[in-house]
Amino acid sequence: MAPRANWKGFLRLSLVTCPVALYPATSDTEKVSFNQINRKTGHRIKYAKVDADTGEEVAAEDIMKGYKVDTDTYIEVSKDELDDIALESTRTIEIDEFVPKTDIDNRYLIRPYYLVPDGKVGHDAFAVIRETIRSMNKVAIGRLVLTNREHIIALEPLDKGLMGTLLRYPYEVRSEKEYFEDIQDVKITRDMLDLARHIVEQKSGSFEPGQFEDRYESALIELINQKRNGLPIAKAAPKSSGNVINLMDALKRSLAGEKQSAPSAAKVTEKATDKAKGKKPRKAAAGQREMLLPISGSGKRATRQQPKQDTKKAEKPARAPLRSKKAG
Template sequence: MAPRANWKGFLRLSLVTCPVALFPATSDTEKVSFNQINRKTGHRIKYAKVDADTGEEVANEDIMKGYKVDTDTYIEVTKDELDDIALESTHTIDIDEFVPKTEIDSRYLIRPYYLVPDGKVGHDAFAVIRETIRSMNKVAIGRVVLTNREHIVALEPLGKGLMGTLLRYPYEVRSENEYFDDIQDIKITKDMLDLAKHIVEQKSGEFEPEKFEDHYESALTDLINQKRAGIRPAAKAAPKTGGNVINLMDALKKSLANERQSAPDAKAKGKKPRKAAAGQREMLLPISGKRAAKEETRVQEPKKAAKPIRAPARSKKAG
């Protein structure tokens, strides 16, 4: 099921306009997430909005925004006042200019979105705007309002649609000078640089994101599955700490030798990396039902189950 659109409005290039919808291009819903629970009862912790002075709970309709100017002094701003200053980009993405993609500093990139025609009308206008951007080999810069804030968005063709990437404003990007000024100027010899280049060549490959595996996410999944099965998680061995590098040239030579030795082995095995496409819902053990029998072949039980650490998780909902 496709996610709900974050924004709906119009995309406009001069006098060419079409209705569009903006969808998030990324998702965190497949990651393992936790709730806070009461250690004594196992009930979920709930948070209430309370007055800082009186301690009384405040209803949503009585909550407004305030800008802090001093201790306990706030300038109150209403929703109507915010709506009054909202710009036209609240409902329209106006393309203001076209720039080369290579000129956009990666520090300004925030997050990507998918832009598609909204409804059955306007597909022709959408195609004209998309193909115009594609033919110019540039990125279209526009403005869009999300969560009451105006953002700069960079639009570029992606297949049949458009990908819009939110950009930061200059005041949001810190200068590198305050961090890099204390880095020493080191002269690297040609031999060192050549050795380092050989290491890079041994490690070079194609960008294949399906090879990436979130090792921490996998460890979380294994931990949860073990605890649900009543298995005591094994103690983790202390990590090995590497010694200080005494001779940089020796370290480079040793690194290159290790890479050359491991490269043929990896090719000979021909082992494909584990795909990270499966989300937590597929990897976690089911509670019950038909899927349980099917998943038993995927998760191997140990020969001897250790004594459970504690009672099974409570299914009672918080009151």
């Protein structure tokens, strides 16, 4: 099933307008997730909103927001007051300016979205805007309203569509000076730099996300499958703290180790051939749905239902706990 659009509206460049839909470009739904359960009963843990002093549960209609100004002192703000100042969504992403992509500091990037034409009309206008941005070799900067807040969005062509990246405001980005001021100025010898460069050269390559494996995710899946099948769980070997050695010695050992683990010429040639033929790299690890073992006697995956004795490990994810506060 295709994901639901987070936002629908219009994209406008001067007098050129087209209907568009905004979709999230990333997802965490394939990751293994857990519920919190009662060790004694095996039941799910339920969270309730309670008064911090009395401990009594509070009804939803009696809860309002409060801004903390001092210990036990809050400025109460009602829903109506928030609605009065909420930005009215114009349902339009108005492109304000075009900037070089290199001008955008990576610290300002929040999350990516896909922007596509909404419906059967407006594809021509969408293509005009997309190709204009592409031909300028720049990023279009606009604004849109999501959940009553206005966000800055950077738009750039991606294949047949547009990728929009939400950007942070300056007040959300911390200055690096307060963190870097205590870093000592040290002199590095040329020999050390040469050794480090050789290590970098040995490790250099092109970025291919499919080669990376989420090793913790794989370990979680293996653990769950072992427990489902009643297999003994082996204890992890104690981690070595390592010996503190001379920096130059460490660089030399690192370089020697990289040379020994460097791929053979045949493997490099084979990889280049596959890439030239258009073969896609194999995924390092399948997702949760592919790797969890099916339940015996059915074609369903373990993400749906567990045997009775393992019910504690297969329930749907619980919502994040809501922490009680005196106001808000």
